[in-house]
Amino acid sequence: MSLEIIHEDERLIAVSKPAGRLVIPGRGSCAGDPTLKAEVEGRTGAKVFVVHRLDREASGLVVFAKDAECHRRLCGQFARRQVHKLYLALAWGAVEQDGIVKAPIREYGSGRMGVHPQGKPARTIFRVLRRFASAALLVVEPLTGRRHQIRVHLYHIGHPILGDDRYGNDLPVGGYPRLMLHARRAVFMHPDGRKLVLETPPGADFDSVVSNAAAG
Numbered sequence: 001m002s003l004e005i006i007h008e009d010e011r012l013i014a015v016s017k018p019a020g021r022l023v024i025p026g027r028g029s030c031a032g033d034p035t036l037k038a039e040v041e042g043r044t045g046a047k048v049f050v051v052h053r054l055d056r057e058a059s060g061l062v063v064f065a066k067d068a069e070c071h072r073r074l075c076g077q078f079a080r081r082q083v084h085k086l087y088l089a090l091a092w093g094a095v096e097q098d099g100i101v102k103a104p105i106r107e108y109g110s111g112r113m114g115v116h117p118q119g120k121p122a123r124t125i126f127r128v129l130r131r132f133a134s135a136a137l138l139v140v141e142p143l144t145g146r147r148h149q150i151r152v153h154l155y156h157i158g159h160p161i162l163g164d165d166r167y168g169n170d171l172p173v174g175g176y177p178r179l180m181l182h183a184r185r186a187v188f189m190h191p192d193g194r195k196l197v198l199e200t201p202p203g204a205d206f207d208s209v210v211s212n213a214a215a216g
Helices: 036-044 068-079 149-156 204-215
Strands: 004-008 012-017 059-065 084-092 099-102 105-109 112-115 123-131 135-142 181-189 195-199
Touching: 004 195, 012 036, 036 059, 059 068, 059 195, 068 181, 084 149, 084 204, 099 149, 105 149, 112 149, 123 149, 135 149, 135 204
Parallel strands: 059 181
Antiparallel strands: 004 012, 012 059, 084 135, 084 181, 099 123, 105 112, 123 135, 181 195
């Protein structure tokens, strides 16, 4: 699969990550597992810096910096929650209305996260885009940046993401082969001072599951 570049200039590069691809080597990965970072470096011919991460099972927009100063500035925006991010998620069940989840999240071990009173504050806004017989397509905005936040919060309110093999009751949720979570849009300030709006639509593998949900 060829690398899909969403935006590239002298300071940064943004690409569309397919589901199943690691951004960088992580827990449980093997030495031979290809990473998105390595693929981007092969494309640019130079070292790139990871600005943010996306779950291996998810797809969508990932941004890399090409120099240390750009990396510092972009990471600062993410840390200060100045980056506006939108995701698409196909959630199980009948989601009756838009809402916001305010539930603290902590790590329980082995990389699994969960809601806990002593966890770190976390907030997620969701809006129903389309309703189906047993699922709903949501637009989701995480207002904080906790690990697995969207997956944990939707599971917490009884609407786990279809295809999730970690957060749900019968895994993978709905029996789907991929996690139905896609990083659709990011808005932030470029180091040169201009606002950058980056978007990438979901791929055919995501759309086919949505079509099946609509037909079901």
